Amino acid sequence: MTAYYRQTDMAELRRRGGREPEQDSSTGKETTREDKYVDDDIDSDIRDVPPSSDSTPEVLKPVLSGLSSRWKNWWIRGIFSLTMISLFFFLIYMGPVMLILLVSAIQVKCFQEIISIGHRVYRSFELPWFRTLSWYFLLCVNYFFYGETLADYFATSVQREEILQFLIRYHRFISFAFYLIGFCIFVLSLVKKHYRLQFYMFGWTHVTLLITVTQSHLVIQNLFEGMIWFIVPISIVICNDIMAYLFGFFFGRTPLIKLSPKKTWEGFIGGFFMTVIFGFLFAYIFAQFQYFVCPVEYSSETNSFSTKCKPSEIFRLHYYSVPAYLQPLLGRGTVSMYPFQIHSIALSTFASLIGPFGGFFASGFKRAFKIKFNTWMQGNPGINTSLTLPVITRFSCWMFSHGTALCPVN
Amino acid sequence: MTAYYRQTDMAELRRRGGREPEQDSSTGKETTREDKYVDDDIDSDIRDVPPSSDSTPEVLKPVLSGLSSRWKNWWIRGIFSLTMISLFFFLIYMGPVMLILLVSAIQVKCFQEIISIGHRVYRSFELPWFRTLSWYFLLCVNYFFYGETLADYFATSVQREEILQFLIRYHRFISFAFYLIGFCIFVLSLVKKHYRLQFYMFGWTHVTLLITVTQSHLVIQNLFEGMIWFIVPISIVICNDIMAYLFGFFFGRTPLIKLSPKKTWEGFIGGFFMTVIFGFLFAYIFAQFQYFVCPVEYSSETNSFSTKCKPSEIFRLHYYSVPAYLQPLLGRGTVSMYPFQIHSIALSTFASLIGPFGGFFASGFKRAFKIKFNTWMQGNPGINTSLTLPVITRFSCWMFSHGTALCPVN
Known part of the structure; x- marks a missing residue:
């Protein structure tokens, strides 16, 4: 949720995240009572990780050596994301x-x-x-x-x-x-x-x-x-994350919110449309398999979980008549699709519009408590903070920023 | 839950509740970082109510003038409690x-x-x-x-x-x-x-x-x-509160816990036994009326709540055979009672043993955040802090310290 950043260096981010110079000088005896619980540098005993100028993983160094930090970041993100998505699909395959x-x-x-x-x-x-x-x-x-x-x-x-x-x-x-x-x-x-x-x-x-x-x-x-009620929402969030980054990367100009200085309106809006489109496709793909569509039920005979059933109404193809003004565009009067695909539009809209607030919240929280992460990407100027979180945190962002709302509507 | 106090004057309580003298002198520059969030006198901007030597309500003054502060407290508590219990019954009567x-x-x-x-x-x-x-x-x-x-x-x-x-x-x-x-x-x-x-x-x-x-x-x-699932538990808590105070008042010697310095083991134990006995009686009394026993149901015909039904099994008299060793004591071989009375023993036990922890929690909370209450009883040396809370807080103590656990068991 924190991926559509403007291409700025880390200096600004670090300055905002840390304490600003003029504030530093005012600590100590001049601190007013009111400030005590606000700006107190309470984690001064946690040492800063020294910023390293280049912390590209060793394996990737020879390949990425010729690139600018902007494009290096691009490739690292790409490889990182693909790895995680593969991992995700492997886990889905495991049941x-x-x-x-x-x-x-x-x-x-x-x-x-x-x-x-x-x-x-x-x-x-x-x-x-x-x-x-x-x-x-x-x-x-x-x-x-x-x-x-x-x-x-x-x-x-x-x-x-x-x-x-x-x-x-x-x-x-x-x-x-x-x-x-x-x-x-x-x-x-x-x-x-x-x-x-x-x-x-x-x-x-x-x-x-x-x-x-x-x-x-x-x-x-x-x-x-x-499983579809788990997989499609999460895929939508991942998709929104990636799309917002891509749109921000190529077209990002206008800052979106002070809390997350690298996010842009271009990323936000581009992400929204692409998420709705991709969500619609995901829904179509996953709705075809009983494995995903059927409730997970424990059968006491086989002593295992089964995912076999007669799919419910929303996972069976229906024919919808296309509104007159869209007919020339599609070239036909009716389309067949799963009602679940209409659900997916609601899910995508939610993921793209409300989801980012989960990211802003986390971002504010990070700043409020000046959290520093000890991952191998720490301090790399080309890579934004959100990506420096370990894999597990990334997954949990995807999961938690939307988890609650995505209950089945039926 | 905070009523079985030893008969000590308020000085000790105030000293514990407020800051101790030796701590006072160490504030300021000597305060270590670790203490900052612990002992900081954060509500110094809230003025203390000046302790008045006698804040007996005007109406009661002529009647109570000849008594020692110990007995004056006794009478004020008594009148206060009876008023609240009457109020409670009036509200029950209202439906x-x-x-x-x-x-x-x-x-x-x-x-x-x-x-x-x-x-x-x-x-x-x-x-x-x-x-x-x-x-x-x-x-x-x-x-x-x-x-x-x-x-x-x-x-x-x-x-x-x-x-x-x-x-x-x-x-x-x-x-x-x-x-x-x-x-x-x-x-x-x-x-x-x-x-x-x-x-x-x-x-x-x-x-x-x-x-x-x-x-x-x-x-x-x-x-x-x-309504019985609401009334009996609350009655039990009120009863425990009063009984523990009475036992503490007359027999209290041994302090129970540092957190609430006026509570005694005598009050705790005496309160426990009396609560079980009274709870058993309450259960017997209330179980006789459909008004209390029947689920509150909304009827769309009369557009009002009705409390009429065929009482469930636990609210109908059963015959139990008395164990042999108790037969001489009771003088008979069987007794008739409501199964709900057995429930009441569980409720009473819970109210007397776990309930006080709710009180200790509140007590600790009060001290942690140094809360001062602006009621008319504030500062009266004979009256303990818990009684100085306004009626609503008292009710809420009764309600909340046990609310959650007392779900119907059926």
């Missing part, structure tokens, strides 16, 4: 279980990252119990959400086993009891010296849970409705 | 709609209070848009939750009206769209100078929503299952 594992892994990784930021921001390294407690809460909330989903899907096969029946019957009670244990431990761990800090971290943990767990839970629920 | 309004009013008031604390803590008075945005989010989340509940209950009567049908069909989508508008406004309102502050307030708002709205939503859902 729904693999996708669930992927979503869960991303969720856990995101949680870990955000909690770490909290620890750094509040310098709460020596807080009693807290790291353990955060993970305990993550476990509880996941137990609750996965239980809710799984109970529906395994309900039939479980009727024989008494323990499982008990777990399902009292699932909410058990989850809540586990959460309460954590809550009580938190209260007991309150130490006078750290009261406020402990409450801050408690809040931080809960907001993190809200962001990561609820979203991945919704994504997984979608996935059970049929 | 389910009134109770829903009560819960909603408490929710809004709590939200307002906690948001105000956030604004004071972060000194975010001049943040663009934020107060408006917080209330907008409250509206969205309530729209979502109330819609979810109401859609179930009004579903039948609504089938005629097309607009309502549309609202129900796309309820989640509409709610999410509303939320997203708020989200986008937040992102657009981000100002460089305030980034971090704005994200703090965003998090604060969401945690507040989590605490207030989800709980009141669950309380209302319980209420629809039958």
